[in-house]
Amino acid sequence: MKTAVMTDSNSGITPEEGKKIGIYSLPMPVIIEGDVFYEGKNITQEEYYGAMTSGKNVTTSQPSPGDVMDMWDGILKEGYEQVVYIPMSSGLSASCHAAIQLSEEYDGKVQVVDDHRISVTMRESVLEAKWMANQGMTAEEIKKRLEENAYNSSIYIAVDTLEYLKKGGRVTAAGAAIGAVLNIKPVLTIQGEKLDAFTKVRGMKKAELKMLE
Known part of the structure; x- marks a missing residue:
């Protein structure tokens, strides 16, 4: 076969x-300012993240x-x-x-x-x-x-900014503002199929230590 x-x-x-x-x-497909691009075909990771950090309207699609x-x-x-x-x-x-x-x-x-x-x-x-x-x-x-064996895996993620979680609706604008002032870094997890909050720490160094733990 x-x-x-x-x-x-x-x-x-x-x-x-x-x-x-x-x-x-x-x-x-990735949509930037209304134009459709395809990952690894006509847009690089550097271009994709560059569009995000420059404030362009970036969304994804199936x-x-x-x-x-x-x-x-x-x-x-x-x-x-x-x-x-x-x-x-x-x-x-x-x-x-x-x-x-x-x-x-x-x-x-x-x-x-x-x-x-x-x-x-x-x-x-x-x-x-x-x-x-x-x-x-x-x-x-x-x-x-x-x-x-689908659930025999775990991913931990820490983000340096709450800006994109705010844009995606995962945190409120007020929560993102407070987080920025207090230097709060969320540690997120994917256990199987869903993205969930795991914990919150102050600063990226503590976030890295928590993920390793």
């Missing part, structure tokens, strides 16, 4: 890197159904019998559930994995899926294995 592994750029795997390691990566299905169709035309697709966690985006619905049209040839991960832990799932595919495992077997 020849099985392809596909993910999106939320895993940190760009289309360019994906080509080198044999993984298909769908670039996620991939269009057409883009997802076009990549699946292209992979199957290359001779693969099955596709394992690992998008970002269903708890953080509607793109996973949308992909599951789209996959119903492929008679089992496309298996969408909801392993409730994002970023570095999602990347590990993708690399594990590639290893399993190389061992000859089917898409169904890979999906089952990844979803069984």
